[in-house]
Amino acid sequence: MTGELSGQTAIVTGASSGFGRKIARYYADEGATVVCADIRETPREGGYEDDPDRSTPEIIEREGGEAIYVECDVTDPDTVSALVETCVSEFGGLDVFVNNAGIYPPLGKVHERPVEDLDRAYAVNVKGVWNGSKYAVQQFLEQDSGGTIINVVSLAGLCGWAEQAAYNASKGAAKQLTETLAIEYGPEGVRVNAICPGFAPTALTSDLYDVEEFKQKITDNAPYGDRWVSPEDVANAAVFLASEKAAFITGECLTVDGGYGLTYAHTRDL
Ligand SMILES: NC(=O)c1ccc[n+]([C@@H]2O[C@H](COP(=O)([O-])OP(=O)(O)OC[C@H]3O[C@@H](n4cnc5c(N)ncnc54)[C@H](O)[C@@H]3O)[C@@H](O)[C@H]2O)c1
Numbered sequence: 001m002t003g004e005l006s007g008q009t010a011i012v013t014g015a016s017s018g019f020g021r022k023i024a025r026y027y028a029d030e031g032a033t034v035v036c037a038d039i040r041e042t043p044r045e046g047g048y049e050d051d052p053d054r055s056t057p058e059i060i061e062r063e064g065g066e067a068i069y070v071e072c073d074v075t076d077p078d079t080v081s082a083l084v085e086t087c088v089s090e091f092g093g094l095d096v097f098v099n100n101a102g103i104y105p106p107l108g109k110v111h112e113r114p115v116e117d118l119d120r121a122y123a124v125n126v127k128g129v130w131n132g133s134k135y136a137v138q139q140f141l142e143q144d145s146g147g148t149i150i151n152v153v154s155l156a157g158l159c160g161w162a163e164q165a166a167y168n169a170s171k172g173a174a175k176q177l178t179e180t181l182a183i184e185y186g187p188e189g190v191r192v193n194a195i196c197p198g199f200a201p202t203a204l205t206s207d208l209y210d211v212e213e214f215k216q217k218i219t220d221n222a223p224y225g226d227r228w229v230s231p232e233d234v235a236n237a238a239v240f241l242a243s244e245k246a247a248f249i250t251g252e253c254l255t256v257d258g259g260y261g262l263t264y265a266h267t268r269d270l
Helices: 018-029 056-062 077-091 116-143 165-188 203-209 212-221 231-242
Strands: 009-013 033-038 066-071 096-099 147-152 190-197 253-256
Touching (some): 009 018, 009 116, 018 033, 033 056, 033 077, 056 066, 066 077, 077 116, 096 231, 116 147, 116 165, 147 165, 147 231, 165 190, 165 253, 231 253
Parallel strands (some): 009 096, 096 147, 190 253
């Protein structure tokens, strides 16, 4: 720990599992007070968490940090507004909001899948980012302090990808939201950036990661590293983007993928 985020208060959505859990832990380790928001308190089943029976705040407190859990459905503006209110009433303000909660509809071509895939993906992956950003920005403006928003998008927001049209469409929209928010609120001292990870083993991708052939294919296509992305890679990027070291970075979509997105192999065949 180097205290990169000492004195900061951060909200992380989807903080009970996967990337969000690791981001929350890394933020606390860097000195931030963390509000862990999710629809469930303990991790999703099927992921690869250490200590899956404990909530993220329990782990953070055991490690000497400060965190609380707040139940929140990012698709519901009222619960997101209440989330920010709780953060402010408990900790006196808000500095960093990480829109991380997301879903990944089942794979399939457009003609095979119901349009409800798109509705669900948009509700969480786009409307969730909209809601989180809206109430975070309202609080930043009220504090007159500036602030930072980080959206966990995906490599899928940067290019086409067979059999995951609903996911890619939603992540493409989240990328555009990132850039638009950066332009709109830059003058108010608000930085807005995205992290675009490649495939990482979490509950979201376990159906794929647990298939040896698929797992190996992703590894083989990575130009660098000979492995999948790890939640630690994503959490390190989230610490950097929230820190003073990223003080002049905004509107950026930072890929964290070992160069996988450069190969384009995935656009034809996962
Ligand atoms: N795992 C990957 O390979 C990968 C790659 C690129 C981007 N992403 C993105 O990273 C983010 C985190 O994914 P992950 O892999 O950690 O997934 P995950 O499924 O392990 O964790 C997601 C968390 O979000 C929560 N969540 C889902 N819907 C919610 C809602 N409506 N309101 C509040 N919380 C909700 C879940 O309960 C869960 O705890 C997502 O936005 C995902 O699209 C994941």
